[in-house]
Amino acid sequence: MDKIVVEHLNLRYSDGTESLRDLNLVIPANAITALMGPAGGGKSTFLRALNRLNDLADVVAQSGRVLIDGKDILEPEMDVIALRRKVGMVFSRPLPLPLTIYQNVSYGLEVAGERNREVLDKAVKLALDQAELWDEVHDRLSDPAEALSGGQKQRLCLARALALKPEVILLDEPTSALDPVATAKIESSLSELKKNYTIVIAPHNTQQTARVADWVAFFLQGEMIEFGPSKDIFTRPKDKRTEEYILGRYG
Amino acid sequence: MKSDKLITPRSSAYLVERIGFSTLAILSFLLAVPIIGVILYIIIHGAPAISWEFLSRMPSDGMKAGGILPAIVGTFYLTLGTAIFSVPLGIAAAIYLSEYAPENRLTRIIRIAIINLAGIPSIVYGLFGLGLFVIFLKLGTSILAASLTLSIMTLPVIITTTEESLRAVPYAFRVVSTSLGTSRWQTIRRVVLPQAVPGILTGVILGLERAAGETAPILFTGATFFLPQLPNSPLDATMALPYHLFVISTQVPGMPIQIQYGTVLVLLVFVLGMNIVATVIRSRARARRQW
Ligand SMILES: Nc1ncnc2c1ncn2[C@@H]1O[C@H](COP(=O)(O)OP(=O)(O)O)[C@@H](O)[C@H]1O
Ligand SMILES: [Mg+2]
Numbered sequence: 042m043d044k045i046v047v048e049h050l051n052l053r054y055s056d057g058t059e060s061l062r063d064l065n066l067v068i069p070a071n072a073i074t075a076l077m078g079p080a081g082g083g084k085s086t087f088l089r090a091l092n093r094l095n096d097l098a099d100v101v102a103q104s105g106r107v108l109i110d111g112k113d114i115l116e117p118e119m120d121v122i123a124l125r126r127k128v129g130m131v132f133s134r135p136l137p138l139p140l141t142i143y144q145n146v147s148y149g150l151e152v153a154g155e156r157n158r159e160v161l162d163k164a165v166k167l168a169l170d171q172a173e174l175w176d177e178v179h180d181r182l183s184d185p186a187e188a189l190s191g192g193q194k195q196r197l198c199l200a201r202a203l204a205l206k207p208e209v210i211l212l213d214e215p216t217s218a219l220d221p222v223a224t225a226k227i228e229s230s231l232s233e234l235k236k237n238y239t240i241v242i243a244p245h246n247t248q249q250t251a252r253v254a255d256w257v258a259f260f261l262q263g264e265m266i267e268f269g270p271s272k273d274i275f276t277r278p279k280d281k282r283t284e285e286y287i288l289g290r291y292g
Numbered sequence: 293m294k295s296d297k298l299i300t301p302r303s304s305a306y307l308v309e310r311i312g313f314s315t316l317a318i319l320s321f322l323l324a325v326p327i328i329g330v331i332l333y334i335i336i337h338g339a340p341a342i343s344w345e346f347l348s349r350m351p352s353d354g355m356k357a358g359g360i361l362p363a364i365v366g367t368f369y370l371t372l373g374t375a376i377f378s379v380p381l382g383i384a385a386a387i388y389l390s391e392y393a394p395e396n397r398l399t400r401i402i403r404i405a406i407i408n409l410a411g412i413p414s415i416v417y418g419l420f421g422l423g424l425f426v427i428f429l430k431l432g433t434s435i436l437a438a439s440l441t442l443s444i445m446t447l448p449v450i451i452t453t454t455e456e457s458l459r460a461v462p463y464a465f466r467v468v469s470t471s472l473g474t475s476r477w478q479t480i481r482r483v484v485l486p487q488a489v490p491g492i493l494t495g496v497i498l499g500l501e502r503a504a505g506e507t508a509p510i511l512f513t514g515a516t517f518f519l520p521q522l523p524n525s526p527l528d529a530t531m532a533l534p535y536h537l538f539v540i541s542t543q544v545p546g547m548p549i550q551i552q553y554g555t556v557l558v559l560l561v562f563v564l565g566m567n568i569v570a571t572v573i574r575s576r577a578r579a580r581r582q583w
Contacts, residue, residue: 094471097470122473122475123473126472129471129472130471132464132467134464136464136465138465138468138483139465148469152472153473202471202472
């Protein structure tokens with residue numbers, strides 16, 4: 042099923058950078074779509090377009106359409122708060138809010154007006170379970186989140202996004218600050234989560250792309266050069282630039 | 293452990309370093325000496341004057357005897373009044389400037405104006421308060437007019453320190469909170485403000501402390517020479533510690549020196565006490581800070 046349809050998306054920042062140029066792609070549901078490419082290619086910018094987080098950045102021009110479940114989320118009258126609950130995000134820096142472990146996970150729900158303790162407790166447990174963190178923290182939920190290790194923090198960040206019951210999860214180089222063991226845990230959560238979620242990730246290297254992706258989009262300097270099933274991209278890329286990138290010729 | 297070849301206790305570099313550090317230490321100590329000296333001097337001379345009577349009685353015998361209760365109460369009222377006006381307004385203005393105001397020329401002008409307000413001599417505030425609150429708004433010489441005048445003087449301090457504390461909260465927290473489906477105000481209230489509270493409190497206390505110790509702004513707007521009873525409405529004039537001190541030191545012949553030192557000591561404890569509270573809050577918050 043096509044969860045996200047991007048049509049002729051263009052985006053320019055106030056410093057004049059043309060960061061996305063005529064982007065067209067279809068992101069399928071229940072799969073991991075990886076955005077691959079050298080730094081500065083527009084992967085983060087594209088991810089932030091999907092939950093309108095670019096509203097916080099200095100964007101001067103944006104055109105085209107981004108349809109999620111058939112609805113254009115770039116429309117000015119779009120309810121961005123509802124959108125961001127539906128499209129969760131994990132950033133490259135594992136940054137818990139300055140709250141307890143529990144409060145980090147319940148934060149989004151509480152702000153949304155959920156007051157019922159039982160509902161919150163359940164949601165927190167479920168989200169921490171999904172992020173494979175529950176077993177490690179269940180007996181110290183009221184400790185400051187700051188006390189967690191880097192890998193645990195990042196799983197907490199995943200959990201706090203999951204607590205909102207999103208349909209889409211965006212991950213921008215989620216393991217770039219983590220060691221291999223912590224990285225493997227995040228990757229294993231993702232492969233479990235993709236059964237029920239649409240996942241879009243900018244992996245922090247090509248190996249990770251190869252490990253996790255079902256679909257791969259190759260981004261180069263604001264353009265999407267190629268899109269296809271991961272197998273095809275890695276075994277017989279259509280574009281020479283994709284091949285060169287995979288072989289490590291640049292970036 | 294191997295000894296450091298570059299700086300051994302015998303090398304000349306070591307000697308120079310020792311001399312340098314010692315000089316700096318002595319200089320810093322010399323700086324503290326006059327401050328400690330003044331405080332000690334006031335305590336030694338003022339302490340004998342302090343008694344329950346002194347703190348709880350009205351002045352008598354043309355202020356040459358009795359207590360300073362109305363001045364203490366007056367300074368308390370003025371500080372409270374100043375807090376009521378300047379704290380909410382100052383914090384709101386700082387939140388607007390730091391979180392909402394677009395970075396344009398108008399905002400820059402507002403910021404420059406606030407910074408410059410902080411540099412205006414306090415007597416100018418006094419005259420401004422006289423013109424605006426006492427005469428134009430017909431509040432008369434009153435606690436209300438004096439509090440409003442002190443508020444205007446205090447606002448720049450509160451606004452700048454609050455804005456600084458808000459800006460010190462990492463931007464990434466705002467992005468994270470926004471990504472979890474929260475409005476800008478929800479993000480400010482739940483994430484930014486709690487992190488900024490210690491800094492804001494420090495600024496508020498330092499601002500109010502200055503207000504409590506000022507004479508010039510209340511000179512024409514609310515302070516009075518002598519009152520036979522305590523003020524019982526915000527529209528009454530009031531006695532106040534700094535002004536009382538000015539009066540008994542310069543305007544009353546034959547004033548017992550003890551009463552003057554006693555008054556100074558009370559004012560000092562009031563202001564220094566606020567300062568210590570601010571310092572404690574700040575250092576506690578530093579220790580707890582997570583970023
Ligand atoms: N907030 C921003 N303001 C201005 N320019 C930006 C901003 N974010 C990214 N850019 C620019 O957009 C281009 C794409 O960046 P980005 O989306 O971060 O790429 P990637 O994630 O693939 O490294 C770069 O040239 C970058 O300098
Ligand atoms: Mg990036």
